[in-house]
Amino acid sequence: MTERRPPHHSGSAGRPELLVILGSSLTVIAILGIVTFLLIRERANAQQAAARGATTVAQLIDADVLRTVELYDLTLQGLIAAAQRDDLKQVSAQIRHLVLFDRSTTARYKGDILLLDKHGGVLADSSLIDPKPGNFADRDYFLAHAYNRDTGMFISQPYKPRCDCAYSDEWQISFSRRISSSTGEFLGVAVASMRLAYFDQLFSSLDIGTDNTLAIINDDGVLLAQKPYLEDNSIGKSFAGRPNVVRMLREGSGSFDGVSSVDNEQRLYTFSRVGNLPLTVIVALSSDQVFATWRRTAIVISGATGVLCIGLLWLTWLLCRELRLRQFAEQELAQLAATDALTGVANRRTLDQTLRHEWFRAQRSGKPMSVLMIDADHFKSFNDRHGHLGGDEALRSLAAVISANVHRPTDLVARYGGEEFSVILAETDNEGARQIAERIRAQVEQLPLVGDDDAPMTVSIGISTWTTASDNSLELLLFAADKALYQAKEGGRNRVVVA
16 A cells, blocks of 8 residues: 655754763763773872882982991901001000900891901901901902902891800891001901891881882892791892892882792882992782772772773663654654544645646656546445445455555655545646546456446546646645546436546
């Protein structure tokens, strides 16, 4: 069945739906972007706060180590100054011992403090009034001073004492200074040893949490102390080839993220050089602990953001569904308003609108336009015989036949009123309209008989055509079609008359 439908507004009706989807999508993207930015910033803040805390710990260690080394240096300087006094040669061994090692009592975790001659032999020992024979010419500190007069205070590599003493199993380092004559001649070395247990005690006094480490290395990358120890027998071991250690020794101080080559844990390394000493303090914080609070916050915020975004998208989907339902309802109402409820073809209102539209279009294009007026013959008597239900069914059958012969989208089949129908044929001349009308008349006559009637249903059709050669108005065009229909009725019905 061909019928004229109201204009389709899917594009304009779908535009609000697209705007809602676009707006919601942009809102979700903006929310995700803002939350991501804030989480990244908070992570950076957490890292900076951890680095500041680690720097504070490193500074505390630096200050304590500098004070301790300064005490050892004062001890060495006092030993050298006392050893160069000629008057000490005349006093007793006890008094000479007290004068030589007077300042050594302030040094913490001290081991042996020795005075060596230019051959490495022991001239004085802080632990004995009469020193035991010994030679330390092969020690790194002795060689450093013997062959370089400008060495200054030298810090040795970690070692274990050779002597059979109380601290023979403990790792130590030595602080030493060169003893020179007034002419610069090498006379020997003053050396003071310090047990590395000092660093263990210092580290233990600082609470840095679990899974975090403190360490101190020298400029050769040799480990002097660590808390906790990540490897067995690691004191005195060189880590100079490890990438993290290489970077620390190169940069001197700073902070960076890295993976530990010992336990393969991600850590935040903060490191600082101890004054002008060849020592570097390392604070290595576990990334899991550094970002633990941030990670919990990120999970909560991410979950809440996800729920918010999902809720927003769900509400958007509900709104779009309602917009679609409203659009369908509006289209259905528009369809009902434009359609004859009984026959399903266009109603009189749609006919008037389309007629004016096609009339103006024909005026612009100059192409012909035809109008058919169709009326069922003897319909009143048919309705009396078969009742209103039979009459309604006959009108539906008639509308179906007319619609079946009008195929183009620009044409319109409409119920004019009662048993009368009208057809608008755009760009159709008299002959074309007459052919369509004859097909309609013939097919209506072939409709099945109703009840015990022995006469078929028939229609009378009037045709009126506008062309550029005529000077008719729209009203005259309709009047001419209606007049042709009247002539068909007067001429015996079941016929087509062209005005």
